[in-house]
Amino acid sequence: MQKRILANSVSLVVIGFFTLLVGSPVKAQSDLSGDWDVVVIGGGLMGSSAAWQLARSGQKVLLLEKQVAVYTQGSSFGEARISRSLGPPGDIWSYMHNRTVADARELIDMLQQHGESVDMNDIYSTSPVNYVRHESRLDSIAYLPEQHDRYELATTPEQARERFGLMLPHDAFIVREHKDYSGTINPSAVISLTHRATTLLGGRVAYGRHVSRLSRTSDGFELSIIDIASGRSEQLKVEKIVSAAGPYTGELLQEVAPEFDRLITPKRVFLAFFEVTPQFWEELSPPEQLGLRNLFPGINSTVPTRGAGSFSMIERFTDHGTPVIKIGGHFQRSDIQELDSIWQQSLSEAEIEWARASLVRHLSLLGIGLTADHLRLDSGYSCVYSLTTSEVPYVTNAPMADGRADPGLVVIGGLSGVGAKGSLAYGAIAADLILNRSDTDADYQAARQAFGFERMRRDSLAFQQ
Numbered sequence: 001m002q003k004r005i006l007a008n009s010v011s012l013v014v015i016g017f018f019t020l021l022v023g024s025p026v027k028a029q030s031d032l033s034g035d036w037d038v039v040v041i042g043g044g045l046m047g048s049s050a051a052w053q054l055a056r057s058g059q060k061v062l063l064l065e066k067q068v069a070v071y072t073q074g075s076s077f078g079e080a081r082i083s084r085s086l087g088p089p090g091d092i093w094s095y096m097h098n099r100t101v102a103d104a105r106e107l108i109d110m111l112q113q114h115g116e117s118v119d120m121n122d123i124y125s126t127s128p129v130n131y132v133r134h135e136s137r138l139d140s141i142a143y144l145p146e147q148h149d150r151y152e153l154a155t156t157p158e159q160a161r162e163r164f165g166l167m168l169p170h171d172a173f174i175v176r177e178h179k180d181y182s183g184t185i186n187p188s189a190v191i192s193l194t195h196r197a198t199t200l201l202g203g204r205v206a207y208g209r210h211v212s213r214l215s216r217t218s219d220g221f222e223l224s225i226i227d228i229a230s231g232r233s234e235q236l237k238v239e240k241i242v243s244a245a246g247p248y249t250g251e252l253l254q255e256v257a258p259e260f261d262r263l264i265t266p267k268r269v270f271l272a273f274f275e276v277t278p279q280f281w282e283e284l285s286p287p288e289q290l291g292l293r294n295l296f297p298g299i300n301s302t303v304p305t306r307g308a309g310s311f312s313m314i315e316r317f318t319d320h321g322t323p324v325i326k327i328g329g330h331f332q333r334s335d336i337q338e339l340d341s342i343w344q345q346s347l348s349e350a351e352i353e354w355a356r357a358s359l360v361r362h363l364s365l366l367g368i369g370l371t372a373d374h375l376r377l378d379s380g381y382s383c384v385y386s387l388t389t390s391e392v393p394y395v396t397n398a399p400m401a402d403g404r405a406d407p408g409l410v411v412i413g414g415l416s417g418v419g420a421k422g423s424l425a426y427g428a429i430a431a432d433l434i435l436n437r438s439d440t441d442a443d444y445q446a447a448r449q450a451f452g453f454e455r456m457r458r459d460s461l462a463f464q465q
């Protein structure tokens with residue numbers, strides 16, 4: 001089933017991009033002029049979400065993305081990110097996830113009304129989400145009985161065997177979250193579908209357009225845009241901008257909001273993909289195979305040092321039906337010397353070994369005798385996180401030279417490892433800021449404040465001291 005969903009998602013994305021390239025106005029128009037209300041820069045998860053949220057609010061939107069149609073490098077690259085909602089009452093991350101699920105439904109409804117054959121399974125794969133942690137973190141789940149999502153908990157090896165059929169170390173505990181659309185979210189599908197919806201609503205998505213300069217004018221902004229295919233450059237004037245350039249945010253805003261260069265730091269992270277060998281997989285009984293599937297996505301911090309924590313999920317199934325598992329570590333990140341070339345950097349032997357050992361540790365919970373020899377390295381690549389000092393993202397008006405908030409420039413940035421599950425909600429907040437509107441919902445307000453202008457100013461002042 002999951003295989004079918006992933007296969008459908010992949011073909012849907014490919015068809016989506018193909019349609020945009022071949023059948024949309026993108027190719028037919030020779031320049032970008034138009035009566036645009038807002039220009040969104042960056043067509044990753046955040047810019048694509050903001051563009052759609054603005055388009056459905058009646059704005060004429062132009063989305064500029066420097067990559068040439070198929071998204072090959074960026075924080076949003078890939079088919080699976082963990083989506084999960086467990087958190088204490090009032091938790092902003094839960095709110096962002098739940099709001100994204102609700103908005104995804106509206107996106108799917110809208111596309112269906114336009115005759116598109118899409119559904120929520122193109123965006124989400126529902127599966128249990130496993131949090132396996134060292135006992136020293138038990139305090140962090142004291143809130144569990146207070147929240148409404150369904151979960152199961154085992155704090156002893158006996159409970160883990162009885163409830164999940166797992167072999168839990170004596171100094172660890174496991175929480176399993178069960179909820180519709182908790183599991184994984186497919187960034188590639190979200191990007192493709194929001195682009196289609198934006199176009200259907202009269203907006204335009206222009207690929208292969210690099211904004212090489214952004215400057216202020218007396219009544220708005222001027223953009224210098226290079227058409228990557230032709231090398232031709234053009235100027236565009238617009239009153240309102242959403243900046244969603246991910247790790248390139250500092251570079252993009254250097255003239256108009258130079259503080260973001262310090263506020264957001266790109267860091268290299270890596271992902272490794274391992275296939276469970278066909279022979280081992282075929283020898284597992286159906287309940288053992290199901291047990292393995294249910295162990296993903298998994299967040300494993302059974303070894304209580306930051307660098308040892310891992311996240312893993314089934315990225316896809318091969319043609320023989322064997323799972324390909326993706327693993328990475330939020331604290332396996334490193335500094336970047338040259339941002340443009342980081343995507344080509346291969347994994348070191350030490351990184352591959354860290355990934356393999358971490359995955360074996362997670363899979364050892366199954367007690368099925370899986371060793372490193374049963375995992376074949378499929379691939380691996382480097383990618384980039386954009387980090388703020390507190391690791392909490394920004395969705396904020398940019399400051400002007402006099403320190404006041406610029407109503408015409410909204411920045412979404414520093415999304416680190418949390419952005420995907422809340423992607424449509426970050427876009428919604430950015431659209432609200434551009435349109436100077438708000439929502440009375442307390443959780444929305446808390447999220448907006450956490451990501452907002454006052455905090456960004458405090459962070460910025462801290463850098464100056």
Ligand SMILES: Cc1cc2nc3c(=O)[nH]c(=O)nc-3n(C[C@H](O)[C@H](O)[C@H](O)COP(=O)(O)OP(=O)(O)OC[C@H]3O[C@@H](n4cnc5c(N)ncnc54)[C@H](O)[C@@H]3O)c2cc1C
Nearest residue numbers: 042044045046066074075076082211246415418419420421
């Ligand atoms: C390894 C890894 C694992 C993750 N795991 C999870 C997870 O499990 N759950 C979760 O919720 N989140 C996860 N995330 C986080 C999530 O994927 C990111 O937060 C999100 O993808 C960030 O999207 P973005 O749009 O801000 O950035 P990007 O995807 O980088 O988009 C920025 C875009 O702007 C374009 N651009 C830049 N400069 C210009 C310019 N001058 N002109 C035109 N275009 C420009 C770039 O080409 C790019 O496409 C993970 C991230 C990584 C890297």
